[in-house]
Amino acid sequence: MTPFGEAMRELRRKKGVTQKEMATALGVSQAYLSALEHGNRSAPSFDFIQRVAGYFNIIWDDLEDLMRIAGLSHPRVVIDTAGLDAAYTALANRLAREIRNLDPETLAAIDAVLNEAASLKP
Numbered sequence: 001m002t003p004f005g006e007a008m009r010e011l012r013r014k015k016g017v018t019q020k021e022m023a024t025a026l027g028v029s030q031a032y033l034s035a036l037e038h039g040n041r042s043a044p045s046f047d048f049i050q051r052v053a054g055y056f057n058i059i060w061d062d063l064e065d066l067m068r069i070a071g072l073s074h075p076r077v078v079i080d081t082a083g084l085d086a087a088y089t090a091l092a093n094r095l096a097r098e099i100r101n102l103d104p105e106t107l108a109a110i111d112a113v114l115n116e117a118a119s120l121k122p
Contacts, residue, residue, distance in 0.1 A: 002073035004044060005037035007066060011056050026051045039075040 001009075012022055019037075023030040026048070035041040044052075049070055053063045079096075081089040102110075 001037065002039040002043075002075055003069045004066075004073035005039055007069050008033070008052065009037050011052070015056060022055065025055055039073075042075070043070050043073045 012019070019033045020030045023033050026033075028048070032041065036044060046067075049063075049066055052058070053066060058066060077096075079092040081092050
């Protein structure tokens with residue numbers, strides 16, 4: 001599942017609608033919504049996110065959050081380490097190989113390290 005798929009499923013749950021009802025309202029197939037929720041599709045288009053926002057009456061600030069989440073929802077990530085030191089390439093490959101074995105606490109710790117590094121950028 002992707003962050004966007006998880007968010008969409010939670011929005012549907014709160015509104016009490018099925019995938020089929022939502023798909024009909026948005027003009028997409030139920031299979032497409034299911035694939036989005038399960039992380040079997042790439043991140044949704046801006047147009048689709050706008051339709052979701054309209055369907056759920058999402059306000060501007062929450063729409064920005066939904067857009068950010070969609071940007072983090074590519075199920076097949078490519079990390080371009082061309083031109084970087086070999087250590088960067090090794091780390092990217094190791095993360096790709098080991099990510100399925102990481103527990104939630106370790107994921108949170110890695111996320112915290114990345115957040116800290118991002119906050120130190122000028």
